[in-house]
Amino acid sequence: MQEDRVVLALVCLFVVTLGTVYVLESAVLWVFWGATMMALSGGLLVRSNRET
Known part of the structure; x- marks a missing residue:
């Protein structure tokens, strides 16, 4: 669940900064x-x- 939130945050950051x-x-x-x-x-x- 934690990884999903990190990936979602990275995607949001990616889209906003790309725009x-x-x-x-x-x-x-x-x-x-x-x-x-x-x-x-x-x-x-x-x-x-490394966590897995």
């Missing part, structure tokens, strides 16, 4: 956003694999 970056149309923000999302999703994947 913001899309509206602002900045190449620097796109790169920063992509790197941040990769780090967050990768970190959560590693964390969930």
Whole structure:
């Protein structure tokens, strides 16, 4: 149940920040956003694999 909430929070964060970056149309923000999302999703994947 806890993992579901974490995934839902990550999806919400992803959608909101994606919309913001899309509206602002900045190449620097796109790169920063992509790197941040990769780090967050990768970190959560590693964390969930270590817990099981």
